Amino acid sequence: MSELDTIDRRILDLLQQEGRLTMTELGERVGLSTSPCSQRVKRLESLGIITGYHAHINPAAVGKSLLVFVEITLSEKSEPIFKKVRDELQNMPEVLECHLVSGSFDYLVKARLTGMSEYRHMLGTMLKQMPVAAQSSSYVVMEEIKESSVVRIDRSRPRT
């Protein structure tokens, strides 16, 4: 029903790399005319497979030249606490990512900041809003070797 065929996968691949391709151009690259190509893209959007389109910008150009990862360990692990942490982090725009991880700590947070004063402020907010944050370790990024969100699309195994 919502199986993705080879053309769908190529569309996803191309739009991940060039998010402003016209439907005409995209259609030519995947071997379709404009109409069905546009139709497929709309379908991928409404299925929630394409979740949005975003310009990628150079963070330094808008003053966000500090990239930090913070590992947070909670001393108490209950569902209300988890929920509070989720809600708080959602409302912090400098926090780009937050993941609940297995292993030796609980949350891995990625944040882009203007500098150390914003960093101190963020850590303060976190520790205040998340009272049981027993421990945190921060890692400042010295060099961004690679940063992308483009997922490799494996060749389809269509049902012949």
Add this chain to the structure above:
Amino acid sequence: MSELDTIDRRILDLLQQEGRLTMTELGERVGLSTSPCSQRVKRLESLGIITGYHAHINPAAVGKSLLVFVEITLSEKSEPIFKKVRDELQNMPEVLECHLVSGSFDYLVKARLTGMSEYRHMLGTMLKQMPVAAQSSSYVVMEEIKESSVVRIDRSRPRT
């Protein structure tokens, strides 16, 4: 010279959130007609401030339901080794991000994978291609609480 004014910042903000906005619509939202708006966007692109446009997709829809972070520590830290690591990681499409960090380890790698077999394969490749990788720790993401690359644009301080 390449100072960003208030309108530029609003353009960056809007295009980060809706990367396929038409120049006409974008112009209306920032109070410009189509041409100067398009002109500004082109300028932001050619200055390298907007670095690209990308569709964001649901990784699970294309089978990438495993998200892993790997911390890598090198036992030997020389420039040739750093260069080799950079080159190797650039060529691994499952590696979405790689950062050189300060602190108790060297590289933080973020990868999206189809499953454990791909994970094992990736780790094997890493340890083989990066001979001095003395140690690595992996963290499997149990829940993605937040994931975005949209940077908050602070209100400009225009030079009046």
Add this chain to the structure above:
DNA sequence: TCTGAAAGGGTTGATGG
């Protein structure tokens, strides 16, 4: 599901304020 064609809207570039 695709193609093709027609109508509506967006983009581009020249012109002028």
Add this chain to the structure above:
DNA sequence: CCATCAACCCTTTCAGA
């Protein structure tokens, strides 16, 4: 640096296969 306008291109929709 901005608005306007015309020519061109893209998108959308609807037949028809």
